[in-house]
Amino acid sequence: MNPQIDTLYHDGPPSAKKIGEFIQNNRFPLIEPGHVTFVFQGQADEVNLRRWISGLSTAQPMQVLEDTDLWVLRMELPDKSRFEYKFEVVRGGHHDLVLDQLNDVQASDPFGANSVCQGHGYKRPAWTLNDPEARKGSLTGFQMYSEAFESQRDIQVYLPARFKKSRSYPLLVVHDGADYLHYADFQTVLDNLIHRLEIPAMVVAMTQSPDRLVEYTGDLRHARFIGDELLRELNAKLPLIDSNNARGLMGASLGGVASLHTARQYPNRFGQLLLQSGSFAFSDLGKHQKGPIFDPVVSFVNEYRKNPFALAEKIYMSCGVYESLIYENRSLVPLLQAQGMQVKYEEARDAHNWENWRDRLRNGLSWLFPGPLWMVYE
Amino acid sequence: MVMQILLGPQNPVPNLKQAVDRINTDGPIVVISAGWRDSEGEIDELREITGRSLEDLKLYRRAEEVFANEPALHELHRERQNKLRELQRLYRIRLAPTIAAARKLMRTRAEPELLRLEQRAAITQLRALDSHHLRRIRGIHLNFNERRSALEVPRALVQRDEVHSMVKNAGLVLIAGGHVAVLLNRIRLFGLDRLLAQKPVIAWSAGAMAMSERIVLFHHAAPQGKRDAELLDAGLGIVHRRVLLPHAGSRLDWRNRRRMALFSRRFSPAACSTLDNGSMIHLDNGQVIASSGSSIVTRTGRKRALAKS
Numbered sequence: 001m002n003p004q005i006d007t008l009y010h011d012g013p014p015s016a017k018k019i020g021e022f023i024q025n026n027r028f029p030l031i032e033p034g035h036v037t038f039v040f041q042g043q044a045d046e047v048n049l050r051r052w053i054s055g056l057s058t059a060q061p062m063q064v065l066e067d068t069d070l071w072v073l074r075m076e077l078p079d080k081s082r083f084e085y086k087f088e089v090v091r092g093g094h095h096d097l098v099l100d101q102l103n104d105v106q107a108s109d110p111f112g113a114n115s116v117c118q119g120h121g122y123k124r125p126a127w128t129l130n131d132p133e134a135r136k137g138s139l140t141g142f143q144m145y146s147e148a149f150e151s152q153r154d155i156q157v158y159l160p161a162r163f164k165k166s167r168s169y170p171l172l173v174v175h176d177g178a179d180y181l182h183y184a185d186f187q188t189v190l191d192n193l194i195h196r197l198e199i200p201a202m203v204v205a206m207t208q209s210p211d212r213l214v215e216y217t218g219d220l221r222h223a224r225f226i227g228d229e230l231l232r233e234l235n236a237k238l239p240l241i242d243s244n245n246a247r248g249l250m251g252a253s254l255g256g257v258a259s260l261h262t263a264r265q266y267p268n269r270f271g272q273l274l275l276q277s278g279s280f281a282f283s284d285l286g287k288h289q290k291g292p293i294f295d296p297v298v299s300f301v302n303e304y305r306k307n308p309f310a311l312a313e314k315i316y317m318s319c320g321v322y323e324s325l326i327y328e329n330r331s332l333v334p335l336l337q338a339q340g341m342q343v344k345y346e347e348a349r350d351a352h353n354w355e356n357w358r359d360r361l362r363n364g365l366s367w368l369f370p371g372p373l374w375m376v377y378e
Numbered sequence: 379m380v381m382q383i384l385l386g387p388q389n390p391v392p393n394l395k396q397a398v399d400r401i402n403t404d405g406p407i408v409v410i411s412a413g414w415r416d417s418e419g420e421i422d423e424l425r426e427i428t429g430r431s432l433e434d435l436k437l438y439r440r441a442e443e444v445f446a447n448e449p450a451l452h453e454l455h456r457e458r459q460n461k462l463r464e465l466q467r468l469y470r471i472r473l474a475p476t477i478a479a480a481r482k483l484m485r486t487r488a489e490p491e492l493l494r495l496e497q498r499a500a501i502t503q504l505r506a507l508d509s510h511h512l513r514r515i516r517g518i519h520l521n522f523n524e525r526r527s528a529l530e531v532p533r534a535l536v537q538r539d540e541v542h543s544m545v546k547n548a549g550l551v552l553i554a555g556g557h558v559a560v561l562l563n564r565i566r567l568f569g570l571d572r573l574l575a576q577k578p579v580i581a582w583s584a585g586a587m588a589m590s591e592r593i594v595l596f597h598h599a600a601p602q603g604k605r606d607a608e609l610l611d612a613g614l615g616i617v618h619r620r621v622l623l624p625h626a627g628s629r630l631d632w633r634n635r636r637r638m639a640l641f642s643r644r645f646s647p648a649a650c651s652t653l654d655n656g657s658m659i660h661l662d663n664g665q666v667i668a669s670s671g672s673s674i675v676t677r678t679g680r681k682r683a684l685a686k687s
Contacts (some may be wrong), residue, residue: 166445168456198601208576243460245467271595366601374595375604377584377624378387378555 002030002037002074005065006013013067028102033120037074038062038085039102047071050097051117052351053083054324062087062277081119081349083322084358105322107355109183116355127192127362128185134195135161139187144233149215154208155230157238160194160201168241170202170369171234173226173270175216175258175286177206183354189361197373198366203238205230209258213293216251216258220265226258226268243271245313250274252357253325257297263311264304269343270279271313272368275318276357280328301328310339316364317343320350320359379662380575380591382589385582385625386657387555388427393656397580398428398550405549407431412438412564413556414586424552432552435544437564440537444567447533451526452636455567458522462515462611466589469511470608476500476507477606477640484636504644508609512592515611518564528579541568545577555624558595562588562611575616583624586653587615594645596623598631607641617663621645623675626652638679650675651684659684 008014008022023041030037040047040062048059062071080330084107086097099106100115118124137160146153156177160169178184186204193199207226208217215222223226226249234240242246249270257280263273281294282301288294315336319329326347333345344367350356383397398407409432411418418438425432445452480500486493545551551574553561561584565571579589587593596607623630631637642650651659657671666684674679 164442166442241460243464314537362601370600370602372557373600374597375559375610376555376557377587378389 002032002035002072004030004036007086009065014299019068019070023330025101025299026332028100029117031118031120034076035070035074035078036077036117036119038087038100039115040071040087040089040100041069041102042071042089043069043124044071044089044091048090049073049085050086050088051083051085052114052353053322054326054351059088065315077117077119078349079119079121081117081322082122082359083117083351084114084353084355085117086114107183107353108140109354110179114353119349125359125362127196127221128189128358130188131192131195134191137161137187137194138163139181142233142237144229146221146225146229147219148229148279153225153230153235156181156206156208157234158190158204158206160203161191161205162201165199165239170200170246170248171240171368172204172248172250172272172274172365173204173230173234174206175249175255176202176208176212177204178208179354180206180252180357184358184361186358186361189358193362193365193371197371197376198362199369199371202369203234203240205234212254212258216254217293218257218296219262222258223262223265226262227269231269231306244268248272248274250276250364252276252354253352254277254279256280260304260311261300264300267309267311268313271314273315274364274368275315275317276360276364277318277325277352278329278332279325280332282328282331301332305335308335308339312341314342314368315344316367317345318360318364319345319347320352320356321347322349322351325352381578382661382664383580384586384589384617384622384653384657384659384661385580386653387583387655389655391655392427393658394424394427394552394580394582395429395656398430398552401580403549403578406433406544406547407550407552408544408548409434409552409554410437410561410565410570410585411554411556412441413554413558413561414438415557417559424554425475433544435541437541437568438560440541441564441567444531444534444537447528449652450529450530451531451534454522454525454529457517458518459563461518465511465514465518466608466610469507469514471664473606473608475502480504480640480644481637486641498528501640501643508592508644510613511609521614538568541570542573545570545573547664548577549578551579553579553581553585553588555585558584558587558593559610561585562593562613565614571614574614579616583653586617586622586624586659590620590622591615591618592621592645592648594621594623596641597629598634598637599629605636607644616664617661619648620666621648622653623650626673627654632679632681635679638675639677640679642675642677642679646677649684652681665676 028039047062062073064071089096103115105116106113137158141156143152247270249259256275280301281290281297288298319326337343419434483497483500581589590613593610593613595610598604652673659672660668669684672684676682
């Protein structure tokens with residue numbers, strides 16, 4: 001049992017006052033080295049912890065503490081882990097998914113918000129938080145017509161602080177850019193890393209697909225849009241370094257697939273690839289089990305595994321050990337390395353979510369685009 | 379007799395005033411702070427520290443103006459920078475395995491005589507690679523200078539003459555730290571190399587590096603971990619046979635004796651000299667006459683005080 005709960009029961013079943021003090025005086029979930037204890041307070045028929053960790057059951061029942069309305073669950077959790085969760089509360093046959101009201105740490109994604117469990121030793125990196133001393137870049141945007149898609153596309157562009165047209169900048173193209181901005185504090189991260197000289201001042205173009213389940217799954221139209229049309233448009237509008245090595249492409253989940261697929265269609269046009277938790281589904285034998293959306297992904301990844309070649313100069317890959325995609329990502333690394341590309345692969349005790357991807361940005365970006373820190377001696 | 383004083387970073391405790399007092403000039407003092415790039419010219423703090431009237435040469439801003447008005451020169455400059463960047467990338471491709479082999483030989487065990495010769499050969503290869511890189515860089519600069527001299531660049535000449543006049547009239551030149559490549563580039567753009575060699579100069583951090591014959595970049599605690607030291611460029615060559623290492627205390631992994639020994643031997647016969655906050659190296663015509671708070675990296679990777687003032 002958790003030590004704080006042991007203390008609560010030290011003199012027998014706790015009074016309402018004592019429970020109130022217990023709630024007031026602790027931060028939830030209760031974290032200790034190697035373990036976490038979730039606490040839910042309220043009347044219910046049943047309470048389950050719903051978490052998004054691959055390899056463990058998604059719903060784990062919580063136990064009500066004797067003579068109280070406290071539901072608890074203690075589980076093993078390796079240090080520095082981080083994952084997102086909700087409580088499933090069952091009352092009169094109704095199932096409600098609710099946030100942990102005792103925990104004010106939350107994360108958002110396009111589907112809503114989740115509570116966040118930060119294991120012992122996890123600390124949000126300082127470079128993801130607003131630094132008042134960091135000069136702020138600006139966001140601008142434009143619309144362009146894509147012949148490949150036969151439709152208008154919105155592009156958001158991050159320009160670094162003190163942007164000057166007389167200079168040339170590296171370019172990073174980001175899939176799901178608006179989501180990176182909203183859920184992974186991308187603008188703050190860019191401002192901070194540029195301010196710290198860990199990456200160079202760079203232009204970042206962000207795309208957002210209206211139908212990523214189609215366009216990001218190995219769609220030739222998408223590859224043409226990114227690798228050809230968008231690049232031409234950006235080169236015409238902005239002062240960019242005319243070198244493949246100063247050009248990067250990045251994405252998470254299916255955005256990682258879209259990045260790799262575009263790089264395969266336009267080898268070395270982007271010298272740097274940043275692939276986070278890529279949904280690189282493949283099959284070695286028989287039909288894959290991922291569902292029809294993944295058919296084109298499996299087809300593309302299988303084909304690339306059969307006929308691999310160098311797509312870029314450097315590839316940074318990351319994946320959470322609590323996501324099922326860890327298998328696919330680990331499998332891809334030796335294949336990419338064998339083609340002579342420089343590949344850096346990192347794993348984190350985290351799952352398939354935007355904060356995992358946020359926390360890996362410094363390592364990925366500063367490896368692909370080393371900043372002038374190396375050149376600066378104040 | 380031309381005096382130069384090299385200092386470490388001026389934070390947290392500046393020693394610039396002591397250095398200025400040593401030079402003891404009544405003439406105007408000019409500042410080169412081009413390494414600060416967009417913050418160039420923000421020298422109120424330096425004025426406060428020294429208690430003197432200072433004038434910034436504004437090389438960075440002048441260069442921006444020259445580039446805006448002389449597109450041919452700007453294009454030539456860009457072409458050179460792109461070439462230098464690309465050459466540096468190619469150098470790194472060769473450097474990585476060469477230095478990895480040398481490092482491995484520094485830590486492997488074998489019959490001493492056999493090993494000693496292999497280590498020496500590996501270091502010779504490293505030096506040869508660095509020398510080759512420096513030759514290639516010099517070739518690019520030479521080509522740039524030849525093509526530049528054929529250009530009609532009146533606006534650039536006006537700016538150059540203004541800067542030269544200010545330096546000639548100055549009793550002392552201060553060269554601040556910052557981005558070492560930008561700093562060196564701007565000093566060269568305005569043709570100050572020879573002029574600075576004839577002037578009393580106080581330079582710190584990147585400014586001191588720019589004064590040396592070879593500029594070596596290093597950082598053992600970068601975001602991606604240890605990185606192999608790289609030769610960036612030839613410096614102004616005012617300070618002889620010395621590789622200058624600002625922030626050496628925090629940027630170098632002194633606990634790794636073998637790594638530091640390799641560092642020292644790779645750049646020998648130049649002495650790898652540390653410049654930390656409080657360091658001061660006093661030179662006369664490019665030769666050290668006194669120093670305090672500075673060490674050299676020995677062949678065995680240890681620190682040894684450079685000299686006492």
